[in-house]
Amino acid sequence: MARLLRWARPALPRIAAGGVASLGASLLALAVPQVLREVVNGPLLTEGSPGAVVQAAGLVLALGVLEALLVWCRRAFILTPGTTVEREMRTDLFGRLLELPVAFHDRWPGGQLLSRAMSDLGMVRRWLAFGLVMLVVSATTAVVGVGLMLATAWQLGLVYLVGAAPVAWLGFRFREDYKAVARQARDQAGDLATTVEESVHGIRVLKAFGRGGDALEDFARQAEDLRSTEIHKARTLSRVSFALGALPEAVLAVSLGLGVWLAAEDAVSVGALVAFFATAAVVNGPVERLGQLLAMTLDARAALDRYIEVVDTPNAVGDPAAPRALPEPAARGSRVVLADVRFRHPGAPPQSRDVLDGVDLEVEPGETLALVGLTGSGKSTLAQLVPRLYDVTGGAVLVDGVDVRDVERAELRRAVAVAFEDPILFSASVRENVLLGVDADAISPEAAEALVRESLDVASAGFVDALPHGLDTVIGEEGLSLSGGQRQRIALARAIAARPRVLVLDDPLSALDVATEAAVTARLRATLTGTTTLVVAHRPSTVALADRVAVLEDGRVTGVGKHSDLLARHAHYRYVLTALGPDPREVPPQDSLSGLLDLDEPVGGAGRSRPGAER
Numbered sequence: 289m290a291r292l293l294r295w296a297r298p299a300l301p302r303i304a305a306g307g308v309a310s311l312g313a314s315l316l317a318l319a320v321p322q323v324l325r326e327v328v329n330g331p332l333l334t335e336g337s338p339g340a341v342v343q344a345a346g347l348v349l350a351l352g353v354l355e356a357l358l359v360w361c362r363r364a365f366i367l368t369p370g371t372t373v374e375r376e377m378r379t380d381l382f383g384r385l386l387e388l389p390v391a392f393h394d395r396w397p398g399g400q401l402l403s404r405a406m407s408d409l410g411m412v413r414r415w416l417a418f419g420l421v422m423l424v425v426s427a428t429t430a431v432v433g434v435g436l437m438l439a440t441a442w443q444l445g446l447v448y449l450v451g452a453a454p455v456a457w458l459g460f461r462f463r464e465d466y467k468a469v470a471r472q473a474r475d476q477a478g479d480l481a482t483t484v485e486e487s488v489h490g491i492r493v494l495k496a497f498g499r500g501g502d503a504l505e506d507f508a509r510q511a512e513d514l515r516s517t518e519i520h521k522a523r524t525l526s527r528v529s530f531a532l533g534a535l536p537e538a539v540l541a542v543s544l545g546l547g548v549w550l551a552a553e554d555a556v557s558v559g560a561l562v563a564f565f566a567t568a569a570v571v572n573g574p575v576e577r578l579g580q581l582l583a584m585t586l587d588a589r590a591a592l593d594r595y596i597e598v599v600d601t602p603n604a605v606g607d608p609a610a611p612r613a614l615p616e617p618a619a620r621g622s623r624v625v626l627a628d629v630r631f632r633h634p635g636a637p638p639q640s641r642d643v644l645d646g647v648d649l650e651v652e653p654g655e656t657l658a659l660v661g662l663t664g665s666g667k668s669t670l671a672q673l674v675p676r677l678y679d680v681t682g683g684a685v686l687v688d689g690v691d692v693r694d695v696e697r698a699e700l701r702r703a704v705a706v707a708f709e710d711p712i713l714f715s716a717s718v719r720e721n722v723l724l725g726v727d728a729d730a731i732s733p734e735a736a737e738a739l740v741r742e743s744l745d746v747a748s749a750g751f752v753d754a755l756p757h758g759l760d761t762v763i764g765e766e767g768l769s770l771s772g773g774q775r776q777r778i779a780l781a782r783a784i785a786a787r788p789r790v791l792v793l794d795d796p797l798s799a800l801d802v803a804t805e806a807a808v809t810a811r812l813r814a815t816l817t818g819t820t821t822l823v824v825a826h827r828p829s830t831v832a833l834a835d836r837v838a839v840l841e842d843g844r845v846t847g848v849g850k851h852s853d854l855l856a857r858h859a860h861y862r863y864v865l866t867a868l869g870p871d872p873r874e875v876p877p878q879d880s881l882s883g884l885l886d887l888d889e890p891v892g893g894a895g896r897s898r899p900g901a902e903r
């Protein structure tokens with residue numbers, strides 16, 4: 289838990305001050321029995337003056353008031369530092385999540401991250417503000433109290449110590465048992481959060497398929513698992529709490545008999561006997577609390593472990609130690625080269641082949657190159673290597689001759705903009721969504737407005753004017769208040785507005801109707817002069833956007849050329865285009881694409897054989 293110091297260090301003075309105040313309050317509580325001893329041994333047993341009793345009562349009152357004041361100070365000192373540390377840790381976690389590569393987010397379920405950012409950090413805050421201070425104070429109070437008990441009546445003190453010895457053994461056992469179950473409960477809570485997140489995200493599918501009941505059953509089962517773990521945790525704690533409560537009391541019962549006998553034998557004074565039991569009463573409170581506090585500490589440790597697992601995840605797609613700047617691009621745009629590029633996803637089965645297995649490809653400045661291949665051939669993966677959403681596992685991706693891994697990510701991502709097939713928008717206004725990739729400080733509001741308008745125009749997103757507040761309309765979470773095609777067009781406008789050197793389009797027009805797609809394609813072609821574009825094509829109509837086409841097959845590029853040339857000489861290209869379906873703009877409805885392409889074999893049906901590649 290020393291790792292917590294990284295965030296807690298600035299708060300330590302206040303936490304320590306709170307601890308001192310709390311310790312002072314506990315020690316004052318221990319002083320009261322000593323006053324009692326003086327009262328009993330002095331005025332009470334020796335018929336001293338009533339004034340002495342009043343004096344002692346006044347002292348007890350003063351001690352009590354001071355104790356209350358110190359308790360208040362403890363609260364005042366440690367209220368803010370815990371929340372400050374929590375905020376800092378939460379912000380660091382979010383920063384780290386933004387920093388970590390896509391491959392990390394592929395592996396980690398959202399609910400697990402959410403529970404680490406929220407409930408785990410809440411636990412750490414509670415421990416820092418309360419558990420840590422009370423643990424130190426309770427342990428110190430117990431040690432000082434037992435010391436006082438030994439000093440007051442050493443025979444009885446020894447009995448208390450011997451009786452309390454099994455508590456230490458129980459505490460050790462408890463620590464081992466509770467540690468594992470505390471971690472399990474937190475992991476299960478994270479899984480539960482993932483289920484909620486996934487179900488809410490996929491609510492349309494669940495409803496459409498009538499799977500609400502099954503989802504509920506799954507959730508109930510997981511919730512029951514978590515409940516069982518929590519019960520197990522509570523039972524483990526209650527066992528040790530029972531021992532911590534009962535053992536000292538049992539020892540005190542024995543001590544009482546022994547104490548009375550010792551007093552009768554004049555081995556201890558009556559005052560000492562009263563002081564011993566009054567001290568034991570004060571000590572028993574912190575001793576009983578130790579179980580709870582130890583449990584809280586173990587919970588906080590599990591929470592902190594889970595937090596640190598994320599924060600400490602190394603970033604494999606980081607900035608280079610000695611970054612290189614991208615050179616000025618040629619007037620026509622940037623050159624993008626993929627040289628013997630290999631890629632496999634982290635955690636891919638060892639026997640599987642690399643998704644990209646030595647891809648060589650050159651996209652000329654200002655050129656629009658379409659990537660075509662069967663589903664799962666690695667087109668999207670390849671496209672994501674350019675802005676370093678993933679890093680190559682072999683070979684290199686070069687923009688204007690510079691390996692993208694040698695460029696600072698911020699610079700690279702200013703140079704390369706991406707529009708995905710599944711467009712993610714943010715719950716912000718249309719304007720803010722379009723300007724996401726634009727440095728707002730670098731352009732005037734008027735220029736920004738013109739840029740938004742122009743980009744939306746190219747993306748044929750005129751529909752935004754019909755939205756209730758035009759560009760200021762706040763679109764719902766993930767843009768779900770818009771249609772798929774509308775979202776795609778705003779996402780495309782966002783990529784265009786970034787004025788990138790290189791534009792990567794991962795089938796960003798798939799949800800558009802044919803007429804709209806044709807309009808967008810025409811405008812894009814006119815606008816994209818000076819921009820090098822790599823477009824993943826899932827439809828023949830998207831290919832129309834491209835100057836050249838690259839065919840991806842079994843992790844390699846097996847053909848590059850103009851659409852018409854490839855059609856003539858590349859069997860796999862013809863096969864892929866057939867698989868993608870006809871372009872409704874070009875093919876009369878009664879025609880089949882197989883007729884148009886004049887393939888040797890029947891196409892379009894399930895189970896047809898797949899011709900080998902040929903150039």
Ligand SMILES: Nc1ncnc2c1ncn2[C@@H]1O[C@H](COP(=O)(O)OP(=O)(O)OP(=O)(O)O)[C@@H](O)[C@H]1O
Nearest residue numbers: 394633636643661662663664665666667668669670
């Ligand atoms: N995050 C991931 N982890 C592991 N494997 C992945 C991951 N993403 C994709 N893959 C695998 O990598 C391969 C290539 O996927 P990719 O999405 O690049 O194909 P694609 O050609 O774009 O497919 P499609 O045309 O269906 O969009 C697939 O076999 C897929 O199962």
